C-alpha cells in the first residue's frame with residue numbers, strides 16, 4: 001500500500017464530557033478525509049489488548065490509566081503518546097505550572113507575584129501579604145489544577161476580612177489590571193492560534209473600598225453576558241462584574257506570541273495546551289494560566305488545525321510552529 005492511501009488510527013482516552021465537546025462529527029469527518037480514523041479507547045479493557053494505534057491522545061489522570069499507559073508505552077515504544085504523563089504533571093499545580101515561564105527569559109514576559117498558602121493558620125498571619133510583597137486586591141486560586149470543578153473556583157479578595165471565606169491549599173496571586181481582556185493562545189503541535197476573551201474588569205484604588213470583602217467566580221472567560229449577570233447577583237459588588245461585553249483590544253504581536261508558544265512548548269515538552277496572557281498598564285505580558293488539552297472546539301477552524309496536527313503526529317512530522325493566523329495550516 002502506498003503511503004498516500006495508508007490509513008492511520010488515533011486512539012483517544014477522554015472523559016465523556018471531553019468526548020462530547022471535542023470529538024465532534026465535524027472533526028471525525030475532517031480527519032477521515034485525510035486518512036485518519038479517531039477511535040475511542042475502552043478504559044475498562046487493557047490498553048495493550050486494543051489497537052493497533054499509530055498515536056494515542058488522552059486527558060485522564062487516575063492511577064489505573066497511568067498504569068495502563070506506562071505498560072502500553074513499554075510494549076509499544078514507537079506509538080506516539082500525546083502527551084507523556086510526566087510532561088503534563090507540572091500543570092496540575094498552579095505554582096509549578098508557571099515556573100516554566102520564568103525560565104524563558106523573553107523580554108516583556110513574566111508572571112504575577114504569587115505565594116502558596118497551605119493552611120488556615122498561614123492565612124491568618126497579619127504579615128502574610130507584606131512578607132509576600134502582595135497587596136489587595138489579590139486572587140485566591142486552588143493550588144491544584146486537576147480539571148475538577150473545584151479547581152476552577154476562585155476568589156477575588158479585597159481586604160483581610162475576605163480571607164475568612166478562603167479554603168487552603170491555595171495560591172494568592174497579585175490581581176493585575178489588564179483592561180478586562182485576556183488572550184488565549186491555543187497550541188496544537190506546530191499550530192498556534194491566539195483569540196481574545198472577556199476577563200475581570202480593572203479595579204482602581206477608589207473602587208476597591210466599595211467592593212465588599214470577597215467575590216467568588218469561576219471560568220469567567222467562558223461566561224456569556226447573561227451568565228455573567230446572574231453570577232454577579234447577590235453580591236454587594238454586583239455592578240463590578242456587570243459589564244455588557246468586553247472591549248476589543250489590540251492583539252499581542254505575532255512574533256511575540258510565537259516566541260512564547262515555542263518557548264513554552266520546548267520547555268514543557270507538550271503538544272496540546274493553551275495559555276492565558278494578560279497585558280498590564282505598562283505593556284508587560286503576564287502568563288496567568290496554562291491548561292493541558294483545552295477546549296479546542298471553541299477555537300475558529302479547530303477541525304482543520306487538529307487534523308493537521310494529527311497528520312503530523314502520525315507521520316513523525318511534529319517540529320516547527322506555524323501561526324495559523326498568517327500561514328496555511
Ligand SMILES: Nc1ncnc2c1ncn2[C@@H]1O[C@H](COP(=O)(O)OP(=O)(O)OP(=O)(O)O)[C@@H](O)[C@H]1O
Pocket residue numbers: 112139141145151152153154173174175176177178182198199200218219220221276278288289291
Ligand atoms: N493575576 C490575575 N490578574 C487579573 N486577573 C486574573 C489573574 N488571574 C486570573 N485572572 C482572571 O481570572 C480568570 C480565571 O483565572 P485562571 O485562568 O487562572 O483560572 P482557570 O480556572 O484555570 O481558567 P481556565 O478555565 O482557563 O482553565 C482569568 O481568565 C482572568 O480573567
Ligand SMILES: O=P(O)(O)O[C@H]1[C@H](O)[C@@H](O)[C@H](OP(=O)(O)O)[C@@H](OP(=O)(O)O)[C@H]1O
Pocket residue numbers: 018021146147148184222274291292293294295296298
Ligand atoms: O476541565 P479542565 O481540565 O480544567 O480543562 C479546562 C481548561 O482549564 C480550560 O482552559 C478550557 O477552556 P478554554 O479552552 O476556554 O481555555 C476548558 O475547555 P472545555 O470546558 O471546553 O473543555 C477545559 O479544557
Ligand SMILES: [Mg+2]
Pocket residue numbers: 276289
Ligand atoms: Mg484560565
Ligand SMILES: [Mg+2]
Pocket residue numbers: 145289290291
Ligand atoms: Mg486553567
